[in-house]
Amino acid sequence: MKKSEVPQDDSALNNVSREMCYAQNESGEYETALSKGWNVKKEALDLAWEDVNVRIESAKKEVLENRKSPIYYYMESKLMDFVILSGYTGIWKWKIKRHLKPSVFNSLPNKVLSKYAKAFEITIDELKQVI
Amino acid sequence: MKSAFEHIQSAHCENGVTTSLLKHNGVDFITEPLAFGIGSGLFYIHVPFLKINNGPAIAFRTMPGAIFSRTCKSLGIKIQKIKFKDELAAQHFLDDKLAQNIPVGCQVGVFHLTYFPKEYRFHFNAHNLIVFGRLNDNFLISDPVMESTTELSVYDLNRARFAKGPLAPKGHIYFPENVKDVCIEIVKKAIVKGIKRNVRDMLSIPGNIAGVKGIRYTSKKIRSWRTKLGPKVAGLYLGQIVRMQEEIGTGGGGFRFIYAAFLQQSAQILEDQRLLEISNDFSKSGDLWRLAATKMAGIFKGRNTTQEAYDEIADIYLKIYELEKNAFIKLKKLKLT
Numbered sequence: 388m389k390k391s392e393v394p395q396d397d398s399a400l401n402n403v404s405r406e407m408c409y410a411q412n413e414s415g416e417y418e419t420a421l422s423k424g425w426n427v428k429k430e431a432l433d434l435a436w437e438d439v440n441v442r443i444e445s446a447k448k449e450v451l452e453n454r455k456s457p458i459y460y461y462m463e464s465k466l467m468d469f470v471i472l473s474g475y476t477g478i479w480k481w482k483i484k485r486h487l488k489p490s491v492f493n494s495l496p497n498k499v500l501s502k503y504a505k506a507f508e509i510t511i512d513e514l515k516q517v518i
Numbered sequence: 519m520k521s522a523f524e525h526i527q528s529a530h531c532e533n534g535v536t537t538s539l540l541k542h543n544g545v546d547f548i549t550e551p552l553a554f555g556i557g558s559g560l561f562y563i564h565v566p567f568l569k570i571n572n573g574p575a576i577a578f579r580t581m582p583g584a585i586f587s588r589t590c591k592s593l594g595i596k597i598q599k600i601k602f603k604d605e606l607a608a609q610h611f612l613d614d615k616l617a618q619n620i621p622v623g624c625q626v627g628v629f630h631l632t633y634f635p636k637e638y639r640f641h642f643n644a645h646n647l648i649v650f651g652r653l654n655d656n657f658l659i660s661d662p663v664m665e666s667t668t669e670l671s672v673y674d675l676n677r678a679r680f681a682k683g684p685l686a687p688k689g690h691i692y693f694p695e696n697v698k699d700v701c702i703e704i705v706k707k708a709i710v711k712g713i714k715r716n717v718r719d720m721l722s723i724p725g726n727i728a729g730v731k732g733i734r735y736t737s738k739k740i741r742s743w744r745t746k747l748g749p750k751v752a753g754l755y756l757g758q759i760v761r762m763q764e765e766i767g768t769g770g771g772g773f774r775f776i777y778a779a780f781l782q783q784s785a786q787i788l789e790d791q792r793l794l795e796i797s798n799d800f801s802k803s804g805d806l807w808r809l810a811a812t813k814m815a816g817i818f819k820g821r822n823t824t825q826e827a828y829d830e831i832a833d834i835y836l837k838i839y840e841l842e843k844n845a846f847i848k849l850k851k852l853k854l855t
Contacts, residue, residue: 388801399635406663407663408769409779416782417775428765428811430757430815431811434754435640438572438754467641471682
């Protein structure tokens with residue numbers, strides 16, 4: 388990449404920081420250059436977020452229709468999967484999957500609920516509902 | 519309490535932490551490309567069956583932590599690396615080091631780094647930053663990918679140091695110790711060792727998923743994704759590759775430009791002009807990686823979603839495979855000593 392080709396497109400990092408990259412000057416030597424962003428990257432990041440938002444919306448729908456417990460919604464909205472949520476709560480994956488059933492969720496003691504609430508950085512009251 | 523620590527911005531976080539900590543300890547010659555190359559940072563691996571964020575597991579660099587350890591070791595510098603079970607113990611250790619004016623490297627999870635825009639905060643646990651001081655309830659942070667220093671609250675830093683999930687940092691803290699003068703002969707030796715280890719990693723790992731052969735493996739996969747996964751999931755997979763290759767910290771072209779810069783600097787230090795030609799190969803390779811990324815964006819943004827578009831990318835990958843294979847064979851044949 389030539390220094391003159393270092394992209395300066397819009398990105399989510401705008402006003403926060405520019406990114407350092409390595410590019411060649413006119414005599415072919417490598418120098419560092421700062422880039423504001425690159426459209427190709429922005430499109431990849433946008434795509435990832437479109438996917439995340441679809442997942443969150445569909446999780447919300449399932450919870451509101453009482454097919455899944457709110458844990459499912461918060462797991463998706465905090466970009467977690469079962470492995471990550473298991474790490475934060477210390478609860479086994481298969482147990483978490485069981486806790487996604489509304490009937491099981493409704494009978495969970497506060498002790499277990501508080502583990503989920505802590506993982507999602509919300510209160511137990513917030514955990515019990517999806518807005 | 520504020521130490522006379524100097525923030526240095528870099529392309530990649532672990533290179534940057536390594537460079538900054540060594541510079542702080544008087545190793546003046548060190549640059550990001552040298553740290554990356556001496557630590558044999560360039561790599562490629564496509565782990566089959568494993569999914570990260572619901573996409574393919576591909577890496578363009580060596581495993582986290584390796585660059586710091588290898589670079590220090592090759593330069594004859596002792597390091598301390600500690601992981602913790604207990605959050606409080608981890609914080610006390612950090613406070614102790616800061617009280618002694620010792621800036622330290624920490625492995626952290628990006629999800630909890632409040633100074634990043636939300637768009638970048640995924641659960642990625644192999645990020646690295648330097649903590650160089652404490653101001654009341656805030657730690658002073660030098661994150662190498664940022665233009666300037668920043669701060670994190672005690673709560674946020676603890677959360678980041680004990681992020682959970684794959685590659686969980688477990689409070690991992692590291693720093694060089696008792697740094698002595700590094701003479702030019704040691705630097706030369708370290709460069710040669712770094713190159714040789716990189717030749718081995720890219721050419722000689724058995725199987726077909728690691729090193730240059732991994733690039734060929736991905737090429738084959740990309741060709742099949744459209745039919746096998748359907749256009750939507752295939753598009754998400756390509757998007758993930760672009761992010762792994764270009765997102766904060768690769769210096770562009772999946773670290774290939776940093777490696778090209780390393781070979782240029784090495785040519786000068788080793789007084790060996792042959793390295794310049796091979797550096798050009800990596801510049802070309804980096805350009806091809808970026809071309810492939812541009813074509814991928816064309817697919818996942820719906821500009822061209824035909825099988826031919828997938829084939830075109832797969833063909834670029836084969837070109838990269840040939841180019842990098844030959845470049846590393848050339849490096850091997852130099853018989854550097």
